[in-house]
Amino acid sequence: MTRAAQRGTTRDRVPPHPDLRAVALQQVLEALVDPVRRHIVRELHAAGEDLACGVIELPVGKSTATHHFHVLREAGLIRQYYVGTSRLNALRREEFEDAFPGLLQAVVAAPEQR
Amino acid sequence: MTRAAQRGTTRDRVPPHPDLRAVALQQVLEALVDPVRRHIVRELHAAGEDLACGVIELPVGKSTATHHFHVLREAGLIRQYYVGTSRLNALRREEFEDAFPGLLQAVVAAPEQR
């Protein structure tokens, strides 16, 4: 018996997403302070469309990438859903803007290096 | 012979401040991610005037407080100068706004908890 079957259904493939009103600024900044995660956010912002984990090139292994997407999801920055075996990632633009006005824009607009 | 005398003058009491054009976003976010440091920034922002280290109540010891002020200074968020034995702290508002538009405002405006 598979583990999904043990838990009843495959609904678990839709991971839980937090209500942004319940996310603390602390958690958001902890998510944005990592350069790899900021890169993910930048890519999603620039693309303007949902992207699979795999199409965003990251300088880390797959398990680490999973970890980073998890942190971003928990911080309310992205929404994740499956299409086939791919997991697509969507930036939660408007919702996030309502909860933390100007923050995402300021971070994305700021140059990384000088 | 004191150490200041060994180094020549007491000019060392004016610590070095970075040019904000040379500060990376990474460093700024690392500074802002700590809640104690964010509290300092909030206090300076709300006060609208320069404050001595001692008048900002922090839940940490003095040596740790010194550390936090140091990090904020290195990140270009505050300017420090001595008046007597007190070290005054000034928020570098306009300079920082020029370098990272909207960022300080977004962080200060965001509620800490929900």
Place this chain on the structure above:
DNA sequence: GTCAAACTTCGACAGCTGTCGTACTTCGAC
């Protein structure tokens, strides 16, 4: 010149977190 106030400096240390590799699951294609 003595003293207290206000910070700083310097180790030391504990906890967190970003990283990896391996094993596992789920899905689509053949």
Place this chain on the structure above:
DNA sequence: GTCGAAGTACGACAGCTGTCGAAGTTTGAC
């Protein structure tokens, strides 16, 4: 039904950083 692709889960580990206490420095007041 087998196989590969795409991620996930789990343990382990190293490096960073926030914390403290003790000792030191600088200044102003007496």
